[in-house]
Amino acid sequence: xxxxxxxxxxxxxxxxxxxxxxxxxxxxxxxxxxxxxxxxxxxxxxxxxxxxxxxxxxxxxxxxxxxxxxxxxxxxxxxxxxxxxxxxxxxxxxxxxxxxxxxxxxxxxxxxxxxxxxxxxxxxxxxxxxxxxxxxxxxxxxxxxxxxxxxxxxxxxxxxxxxxxxxxxxxxxxxxxxxxxxxxxxxxxxxxxxxxxxxxxxxxxxxxxxxxxxxxxxxxxxxxxxxxxxxxxxxxxxxxxxxxxxxxxxxxxxxxxxxxxxxxxxxx
Numbered sequence: 001x002x003x004x005x006x007x008x009x010x011x012x013x014x015x016x017x018x019x020x021x022x023x024x025x026x027x028x029x030x031x032x033x034x035x036x037x038x039x040x041x042x043x044x045x046x047x048x049x050x051x052x053x054x055x056x057x058x059x060x061x062x063x064x065x066x067x068x069x070x071x072x073x074x075x076x077x078x079x080x081x082x083x084x085x086x087x088x089x090x091x092x093x094x095x096x097x098x099x100x101x102x103x104x105x106x107x108x109x110x111x112x113x114x115x116x117x118x119x120x121x122x123x124x125x126x127x128x129x130x131x132x133x134x135x136x137x138x139x140x141x142x143x144x145x146x147x148x149x150x151x152x153x154x155x156x157x158x159x160x161x162x163x164x165x166x167x168x169x170x171x172x173x174x175x176x177x178x179x180x181x182x183x184x185x186x187x188x189x190x191x192x193x194x195x196x197x198x199x200x201x202x203x204x205x206x207x208x209x210x211x212x213x214x215x216x217x218x219x220x221x222x223x224x225x226x227x228x229x230x231x232x233x234x235x236x237x238x239x240x241x242x243x244x245x246x247x248x249x250x251x252x253x254x255x256x257x258x259x260x261x262x263x264x265x266x267x268x
């Protein structure tokens with residue numbers, strides 16, 4: 001795994017391809033930022049095979065704050081066990097372009113926060129390095145990051161003791177890679193993986209604290225991206241498979257739409 005990561009990084013840094021402004025990839029983040037004053041809208045719907053949070057809507061609005069800075073806003077709207085829908089997974093991320101705008105691969109640093117919306121959620125931090133590049137007809141989006149949680153979320157009452165159960169989720173290191181290949185001027189196929197290596201979390205029942213073991217989560221994705229020529233919109237359809245000892249689902253289907261109103265020619 002370590003050798004694979006090193007090889008990917010070498011290939012990405014050695015490539016010479018322009019990404020001055022891009023739509024976000026199907027997984028992970030783009031290394032580029034949108035231009036100052038521009039805006040990007042995102043909407044997605046996902047369905048997986050689990051009985052918990054098996055239907056989920058995603059919303060996002062991104063703003064170009066300067067030639068090298070972008071603000072990303074994300075929030076989900078999901079159901080648990082077919083119960084009523086609730087807002088959750090609210091994140092705010094600042095992305096700083098590290099590379100030159102006019103040439104070469106795009107490298108960005110992301111710093112952000114996960115804001116608790118429901119009582120069950122925990123406050124978390126986000127730090128990541130995002131790289132976008134290409135070799136010949138294949139483009140790359142590679143991300144690596146660290147996501148620690150710093151508070152406990154209220155999970156309800158212990159049925160035996162009636163004491164409050166609080167959980168701090170596993171901190172995790174994420175590694176994402178997505179490859180895309182344009183079959184036609186308006187159609188791209190893509191595939192890749194998302195890996196989350198979970199570190200220890202913890203649980204408190206009353207004043208008693210216990211550790212939650214770490215583990216790994218792997219998600220493998222296959223999809224297609226449709227970009228109508230000369231229109232500032234694109235459509236994603238993906239099918240992903242979960243693996244690992246703490247996987248979130250066995251399979252998931254997702255549809256996504258992105259709109260960059262002032263940038264019909266943005267890289268996709």
